[in-house]
Structures are given as C-alpha cells and as structure tokens.
Amino acid sequence: MSTTLELVLLLLASSVVIVALFRFLHLPPIIGYLLVGALIGPNALKLMPNTEDARHLAEFGVVFLMFTIGLEFSLPHLFSMKRMVFGLGLAQVGLTMATILLLAIFSGLSWQGALALGGVLAMSSTAVASKLLVERSELDSPHGRQIMGVLLFQDLAVVPLLILFPALAGEDDALFTTLLMALFKAAVVLTIVLFFGQRLMRAWFTMVARRKSTELFMLNVLFITLGLSWLTEKTGLSLALGAFLAGMLISETEYRFKVEEDIKPFRDVLLGLFFITVGMYLDPRLIAQHFLFVIALLVALLLLKLLVVLGLARLFGATPGTALRSGLWLCAGGEFGFVLLTLGLEQHLLDPSVTQTVLAAMVLSLLAAPLLIHFSDRLVLRLVASEWMLRSMALTQIAARSITNDKHAILCGYGRTGQHLARFLERENIPLVALDLDPERVREAAAAGDSVVFGDASQRETLIAAGIHRANVIVVTSNDAQLALRVLHHAHELRPDLPVVVRAMEERDIARFEAAGAAEVVPEALESSVMLATHALALLGVPMQRVIRLLREARQQRYALLRGFFHGMSDSTEHLSDAAQIRLRSVALLAGSHAAGRSLTELALEKLDVSVLSLRRRGTRSIAPSAETRLDDSDILVLQGTSSALAAAEERLLRGK
Template structure:
C-alpha cells in the first residue's frame, strides 16, 4: 500500500514538474501545466494514477487553502474604495453573464440548478492568468487594468454563494429555494459572527504564537486556523472552502496578514496544483470526437458571448469603447473557480459527465488561450475600434510639429513614474527632448506636470520617425514590454548612424537579450535600488563615504561581469 502511494506521488510530482516547466518556458499559466499533467497520468491518459479518495482529499485541501488565501486578500475598505469597478461593474458582469447563460440553458430544457451553475462557471475568469499577463505587460495600473482587476475581485467573492448553492443542490433531488436561502443565511451569519467573535480570538492566538518567536509555532497556528475554520463550516452544514474563506477574512487586514500569506503560500501553491492535476485526470479528451460541436459552442460562449456581455457592462458604466472592449478581451476565458464549480458539481453527481465534460474541456482550452489573447488585446482593439491608421497619423502629425525644431535631442519612450523623473532631469540640464507615451492616464499626468510629450506608441516605426529619430542623439526606453523594446532597439540600429539606446528594465533577467538586441546601456532597477540602499546602510553603520563608495563600486564591477560596460547602476 505504501509503495503504491509513493509510486503515485512520484508520478504526479515528476509529470507535473515537466509540464509546468514546459509551460513556464512558453510563458503560459502553471495551471495549464498541472491540467496537462493530470491528463497524462489520469485514467484517460497513461493511467498511472487512480482518482481515489486519497487523491481527492489532497485536492480538497488545495481548495481550502485557495479560498483561505482569497479571504486574506478580501478587504471591505478595498471594496468601498473601488466600489464602481468592484461592486457595480463586477455584479453587472457576473450577474449578466450568469443570467444570460442560465436563461438560455433553461430554455433548452436543462435543470434550473444546472443552468445556474454553468452560467456561474462561465462568468468566472482566471485572476492569476489575467493579472500575471497584465503585470508582464506593465498594464495593471492602466485604466483597463484597474477595471479588469475590479471585476476579477468581485468574481472571486461571487464564488462563495455559488459554492453554497452547489453544496445545497447536491443534497437535493430538485430545486429547494428554502434550503438554499437557509444555507446562504448560515454563511452570512457565520461571516458576521466571526467578524464579531472569532476575529479577536484568532488574532490573539496568532499574536501569542508570534510573541513566542517560533516560526514553527506561528505556522502551525495559521494552519490550525485555516483547517479548523473549514471543519467548523462543515459541522454547520456548509462547504469546507467557505469556512476557509471566512477564516482568511478574519486575518485579512490585520498585522499578521502578510506573514500568514507568505508562510502558507507554498502549501497553497502545491495543493492547488494537485487540485488542477485531479481536474485534468477527469478530463476525457476522447469526448472531443464525441461532442465536437458542443465543445466549440462552449468555446464560443467563453470567447464571444462572455466578451459581449462584459463589453456592454463597460459601455453602461461610461467607459470608452476601446477600454470596454480591451477588458472584454482580457476576461474572455475560463478560470480556476469555474473549474472548481464544475469539478465539485461533477464529483457530487449534480452534473453529469455528458453535460459537464464539454464545458470543462472548453474552459481549459480558453484558459490556455488567455495569455495570447491578453498579449494581443491592444492590437485587436486597435483594429476593431476606430481607424488605426487615422490614430497613428494624428500622433505622427503631433510629433512632427513638436520635433521639427529639434536636433541632437533625446527621444524618451515612456513617461510613467521613471520616465517623468528622466524628463525632469533633461529639463534641468537644458537638454532638448521629446517624450512618447501610449497610456492616456500617464500621458495626461506628464502633460499636467509640463513635460514635452505626445500621445502615441513608440513601438511604431512611423511614430519614432516622426519624433525625429534620425536626428536624435539618444533613445531612452523606460517601460518593460520586452517585444516593444526590441522593436525600438531595432529601429534605432537601422538609422544611417546608429542611435545609442539606454533601457530601463525591472530586473536583471533580460540584460543579455536586450544587449544582443542593440541596447548600449541596460539599467536594471532592482540592482540600482539595491546598491543605493546598501550605500545608505553602510553610511548609517558608520563607514565613511569613501569606504562605502569603494565597497559599492566593487559590487557593481562584480555584477554581470560579461556585460560590465553595458550595465548602468
């Protein structure tokens, strides 16, 4: 028995590591790697691991920790501060999607419970996938990024009543509104009760564990709170993840929130990964041949139907067509909580395999497609909203008007927080320059501060040409979109006299690639901040300016020795 469990565990870990590593290299979400691993080792693949009670128990632990971490990030103050994006936009998007899908399925003859459940699963998008991709593109703080984040936060919260509904309906042969209302009431009462009673108790326990200065004791206390709350919710007739969510809310916003989050994150990541593996083990790809049209139809629902509803919500809240469509594309995929709802419903017998499997497969496919869609959402919106050529031409005219009188100037690509500081330094030094910024909010902020700037995308050859690239003495790039940076470097190197380029990047991971692409100096912000902090710390420790400078200079020379003359710090 022990040998069998060990063999299964090794198979799950080995195949998961290979799949996640492959998807990481392709910059795809880890969740898709875990799903692929489950497909490979499950009963519909190589049949290396059986889907038994032990495997499902580990998966359920993953759900507990997932909802606990969601609760940690839930803050009433955050909701109120962004009430339009979270409460209003989120409720309209989730409610509109759920109601539309449920009504259509009910009209087709499906059980109302199944119709509502499937509508809720479609309404959910992947917070992890969307936020990771937007962060890599440097767009979380943009208008469409903030709007998408608000809706995603509400989607996470909306999972709670849907989990209650799944738990209630799995125990009933038909729709029982009274039972559902009772369970929702129990969840609300539990939420209020823990806010009043359990909050001081839990925080006292964590405070005591923290005062002991024992990391092990604090970790055990946090684990006890998460699992204990899930168990108490189970005793009260609620689903285990709901109790974990409530426990997370109790700790969220306290002094212990970040420490608990850091300590439990490894447990969550591993166990949630196992949950995705078990989901993959339940996906039968043979059904693609059996139900090809159903799977295509559900893919269309995720990619087009859901996007249309999200677009309408954006327009109703008076967002521009471009922002509304951008958010619609960003959210047009399935998410982890949709997988959670479908899997729980199928395991409880509420949802049959014939109905659930096509939705599950379509959800997994759209989730894998999401990073590509988000990455190219800007270009897609440019083609669909307005005349792209007219916009580029307008930006060119503005640039040519501004740059006509400039010669031997600096072209500053990006005027965010870093770019505005660089522009201020140029102004103090009386160095002629022109800034280019594609994000409207950052453009307006730079314009408000009096910087010489035009609105446009510096990654376009015609925009750079209009900015007088051929006459420039230097190009400074302050944003961190790798593909766009490489295009700008290529355009600068193609001039009659190659223009030197300085690139600011968030960290030192891409230094070699950027230098090969043509950057003369790469400025990794993490190294610059670290060395500046080290210099100040050495001075406060009593070293002289000369001693501290010598140490920092030595460290600077040792960093990336193969690129020593190309790294600015």
C-alpha cells in the same frame, strides 16, 4: 499507507515534469495539470484510479486558493473600485448566468443544472489575465481596470455559489428552505467572525509573532486556515468558505503580506494537484466522439462572453476599443469554473456527459486565452474604426509636445527613476519628452508642468511622434525588459546612430540589451552596491578624496564582473551563439601547473582575448591584478572571455600549451 504514498509520488512527479515543460513553452501550467490528469486518470492510462485519497488532497488546493483570495479582499480597495466591481462585475456575472440558464433549459437541462452551468461558465481566468496585464504593463490602462474589476467580483461571487450548489442539490420542495438555512448559517458565521474575529485575530497573531519563530508562525497560519475550514464544514457549509473567512480576517492585520508569502508554496502545489484531479474527469474517447460539439460549445462560449462584456462595458462608458479589449481578455473560462464544475458533478447537478463537453471546452478556451490577448490590439485596430482616430489623437498629442524640441532626450517610462532623471536633465536645460502608460501619473505630472505624455514607448509610431529623428538620446527607465528590447529594435531601424541607454534590473539582461544595440546598460544592482560602499566608506572615516577616487575607478571598470557570468546548463543562448557569449570561468592552479611562478605578462593571456578579472590567494582577493603579479600554487583566477578563448587560456595556465 503505501497506496497513499504512491499516489502522492505519482502526482508530484507528474507535476514537476508538466510545470517545467509548460514554463518552457510559456503556457499556463493549469493546462498542463489538466492534461496530466486526463493522461494518468482512469479514462486513459489508468495509472491513478479516481480514488477518495486523490479528491481529499485536491480539496486542500481549493482551500488555500480561497484563503489567498480572502487575503486580497480589502474593503478600501473594493470601495475605490466599487463601480467596476459591483457595477460591471456584477452585471457580467448576472447577465452571463441568466443567458446560459435560458439556453441550457431550452437544451433540456433542469433549471438547477442550468443555473449551475451558468455559474461555471461565467468565470474567467484570474491567473492568466492578471499575470499578462502585469507583464504587458497594462494594469492601469482603461481596459486593465475594467478587467480587474470584473475578475475581483468573480472571485467574490464564488463564495455564494459554493453555498448555492449544495442547496440546489436538495429536494425541490425543500429547496427554498434549504437555501434559506444555508444563507442563514453563512450570515451567522460571517457576523461572528467579522465582528468578533478581527480583534481576536490581531491579538493572537501579535502574540505568536512576538515569539519570533518562523516555524510557529507557519503552524499558526495552517491552524487558523484549516480550523475555520473545519468549522464552516461542520455547520453544513463548505471548506472553501471557511478558508476565505480566514484570509479576510488576516488581511485586516499587519501580517497579511508575511502570511501571503508563507502560504504561497502550499497553495500552488495543492492547487496543481486539484487541477490534476479535475483532469481525471476528462474522457478522451468521449470527447473525440463529440469533438464537433466541443468546438461548437467553445466558439459559443467565447462569443457569448465577448458580446456580454463588450455590451456592458459600452453601457458603463467605455470606448469601443476598450470594450472590445476587455471582452477579448475575459471571454475564456477560468480556474474557479473548474472548482464549481467539480462541485456540480459531485452534487449530481450536472450529467457526466455534459460535464465532459463543458470541461473540454473550458480547457480549450484557456489554451486560446493567451492567443486572444496577444492579438487583441490587432483585432481592435482592424474591427474598431474609431480606434485609429483615438490612436492618431494620442500620437498628435505626443507630436505636439515634442515638435518644438530638438536634440532632446526621450524617456521611456516616468516612474521614480524617470522622474529623478528628468530633474537632472532640467537642471542642465536639456529638453525632454517622457512617455508613460499610467494615466493617473501622466495626468498629475503634466498638471505639475512636467514634459510627460501618455504613450506606449514600445510602439514604432509613438517613438516617431516623440521626435526620434531629432533626438540626441533615448533612455529606457522602465524595468520592463521586453519593452526595452522593443525600443532598441525600433531605434535601430529608425535611427541606427542614436544612442540608447537602458536600465537593467537583472544581470542576465545586460548581454541581451548590448546585443540588441544598447549604447550603455546600467545594472541597477551594481549601481546601488557601489553607492552603498561609498557612503559606508565615508562614514567609516575614509577620506572623501579617496572615496571619490574609488567610485571613479569602479565606474571606469565598466562593470567588468557583470559583463560575463558563470554559465550553467540552464542558461539561455537565445540571443547569442554559445561560442560568442562572454563568460566567466574560475581556474584553480594545482601543484606543478605551468603558470606557477610565472607572471601574467609571461603568460600573455590577453593574446588569447582573455582578461584576468580577479585573483584569490589564501582567502584574499585582488580585483584586476597587475601584469607583474606572479602566480603561486593554489591560486584561483577568475577569467573572462568567450568559451573557446577560456578553454585555450586554461590549457596554457595548467599545461603551458
């Protein structure tokens, strides 16, 4: 028992350290887990022997990963993307596997090992690519849809590969029989689960949900997931297949999103442990001996998958630029590749020396993936001549829409917020040009007569084409903080006098936007709370004139409480020096404090560039107390100012200096 506990503690401690470090460095935590496994494993520091306990813990990570993939499995969604998923996705996996199969057989591998290696290397990183697509607001771009279609098919392809690998490990003369039996078992289980399981699952979850117990609901999810995994293992299939089926069944119920949120912590923690155990297979000495071969395999892997995706995307009608972007996003290895590589090693399909080289190349490819994605636009513009023409045509369309406008507004983003703002501007006959990257939204809105064009507002050329030199204001309605900062940077360079209004989803972004030159920052959370308060007061019978006055006063205060915040050790000082940041500090007056019995006028804190935002006295709170307010012992003041000014004010309040 103590050995297992020590193992768990070591894994958890390593995970905490590495996740914190890699989050700070903005690198995928997967890489960190793999490196930790290599460091503490039997081939390096030997802090953790390659025991069965570690592998059993890691298996649960794969189970919960496959469960979440099953949750995302939606037949309507698949049907809407069938051309990308079952066309481009199937072609990419099939052609990549076939090419690697031929090359591996030519290199001396058995056809079983070569086929397994093809399945391993055909996978791309869903975690890295999907996360960056969302962060860069490219999910609905042409290459974004291609990438997600391929990734979705790769996730689905893991299921038959999990069945295929154990069958490949059987005797050659019985291989065909073994594979047929495995497929027959999978078909029987799928038929039973899908035809009879959906109604049962919905009724069962409804009964559990009616108990209104979070604990019971969570226990039920774990029972269903692990129970179906156990069932498929007993029928000679894999644990992961059962978890995938459990996710599929629950995805068809109304409890899908609740389950997804509840299961996420288990999945992330256990999946991290899985990647640590994968890293334990890495032998740094062996990799060092064959380092040049590892680099050669890395380059070959990236080029092969890049060319496969590039060629297939072109066949499916993509422009050269879109095809090259898709190839750059998908050419690296993926997390499911590690799952299959571990299975291939356990089934003795792959030689340990081959596994070491492939594993090292896949780890390096994951490190290279964010860099390739970051520079993908520059590479496309440099390598694809037609991309300049397409970019010029897009800018020409923007310029044609804005050329007749003068003293107009430029809206960066045309989602719900941007569309509501456009309606207000149109009522006042103020011309506008809206920029958005969602092609479907742009198409429908433009067809309806809205002044919106497809364009990336974070690009300098796009803002020039939109008429920034003639505009009167820029409004960033998107909730993308990085886009807002890029718009502010370009606006400051092109038109320093042009006011830029920015929407802020998070309070921490307010200081960053103001430091970058925003004329006004609208904190969304405060605006919604102010409107909620005014509606509530009106419904409670407060006279409308007083409600409007309170609303006006709240707006006139210019969101004073949000212009600073209580700082902690973890707060970033990336954009302002520590001394220059506006902060909040609460100061409690003690018995005998200098300020007790004195008014705020006598204390003259404003001469120290410190404002008193609120006063709390015996459970009551007064916003912005008057200058004549006299302070008492046990009062708590909330002050606003820079760090040095707040220190001086606290000294004056307590000691009179």
